[in-house]
Amino acid sequence: MSYQMMGSVMDAEDIVQDVFLSLEEGDGTQIRNAKSYLCKMTVNRCLNKLKSASRQRETYVGPWLPEPYAAVSDDPMDQYIIKESLTTAYLLLLHQLSDMERIVFLLREVFTLPFSEIATIVGKSEGNCRQIDYRARRSLAQQPETRSEVRAVGVRHVETFIQALATGNMNLLLDILKVDATLYTDGGGKAQAALRPIVGSKIVARYFEAIRPKVPQDFVCELREVNALPGIVIKTGPFTFSVISIQIENDLISNVYIVMNPEKLLHFNL
DNA sequence: GTGTGGTTACAACGAAAGAT
DNA sequence: ATCTTTCGTTGTAACCACAC
Numbered sequence: 001m002s003y004q005m006m007g008s009v010m011d012a013e014d015i016v017q018d019v020f021l022s023l024e025e026g027d028g029t030q031i032r033n034a035k036s037y038l039c040k041m042t043v044n045r046c047l048n049k050l051k052s053a054s055r056q057r058e059t060y061v062g063p064w065l066p067e068p069y070a071a072v073s074d075d076p077m078d079q080y081i082i083k084e085s086l087t088t089a090y091l092l093l094l095h096q097l098s099d100m101e102r103i104v105f106l107l108r109e110v111f112t113l114p115f116s117e118i119a120t121i122v123g124k125s126e127g128n129c130r131q132i133d134y135r136a137r138r139s140l141a142q143q144p145e146t147r148s149e150v151r152a153v154g155v156r157h158v159e160t161f162i163q164a165l166a167t168g169n170m171n172l173l174l175d176i177l178k179v180d181a182t183l184y185t186d187g188g189g190k191a192q193a194a195l196r197p198i199v200g201s202k203i204v205a206r207y208f209e210a211i212r213p214k215v216p217q218d219f220v221c222e223l224r225e226v227n228a229l230p231g232i233v234i235k236t237g238p239f240t241f242s243v244i245s246i247q248i249e250n251d252l253i254s255n256v257y258i259v260m261n262p263e264k265l266l267h268f269n270l
Numbered sequence: 271g272t273g274t275g276g277t278t279a280c281a282a283c284g285a286a287a288g289a290t
Numbered sequence: 291a292t293c294t295t296t297c298g299t300t301g302t303a304a305c306c307a308c309a310c
Contacts (some may be wrong), residue, residue, distance in 0.1 A: 116301075133300095
């Protein structure tokens with residue numbers, strides 16, 4: 001939930017660690033409702049971080065994408081966590097909501113807390129929380145579906161993608177991209193990236209053609225699930241150069257998300 | 271005027287309690 | 291055991307206040 005709030009793996013880990021640290025310091029016996037108490041601590045820390053994060057995001061260069069998260073183990077818990085709720089598209093939609101809408105929505109969705117408890121956690125009236133949640137759900141109603149059979153197609157497309165990148169034959173891309181496919185690149189002003197989303201299969205293919213010479217010669221592609229979407233991790237030596245994930249619609253690629261911002265790729269280098 | 275956020279009202283639903 | 295009533299919760303809409 002912390003990751004869904006922040007859109008950042010590092011921040012989420014910091015917050016969770018911080019919450020557990022203060023739990024150890026405090027006297028646990030006094031806490032009657034542990035679930036609600038933990039939620040409140042997490043929410044407060046998320047809000048604090050978001051206040052400073054929103055200032056930074058106002059000056060963010062180019063499109064902002066959530067930090068990519070790739071499942072690395074066969075741990076069933078990881079598999080559970082990485083399901084549809086963490087797709088890049090879904091996280092992007094979540095981050096279109098206001099902070100309060102996102103908190104109320106996630107407290108309801110993830111922890112299935114009653115509105116009375118959510119109200120005490122966020123310090124608002126019960127009715128207001130219901131309304132906030134209702135409005136959040138209405139905003140999210142346009143959420144794209146990600147069915148499992150779509151994934152198999154996605155993996156095939158990712159392989160084609162890698163082939164196109166490796167050979168430079170961008171015509172391969174035109175066959176698997178929707179005509180109105182959109183490319184989102186997040187360089188955060190630190191890596192070379194497009195300042196606006198790129199729309200149209202031909203223009204997207206041309207973009208990849210243009211950036212191909214800039215990709216280090218010794219790059220290695222790893223086929224990985226990124227934010228529950230089929231994806232590619234591009235590495236040069238131990239360093240992650242960029243992380244690409246793709247969204248499938250009607251058996252074709254509708255959206256391509258590329259994260260090149262080195263700050264968002266740090267945990268891939270660990 | 272418009273958008274955003276809060277309050278209030280109300281219908282629908284399900285669970286719990288009581289009556290038969 | 292089954293039916294009825296009550297009550298709390300939820301989803302939704304309408305309205306209001308405020309900032310821009």
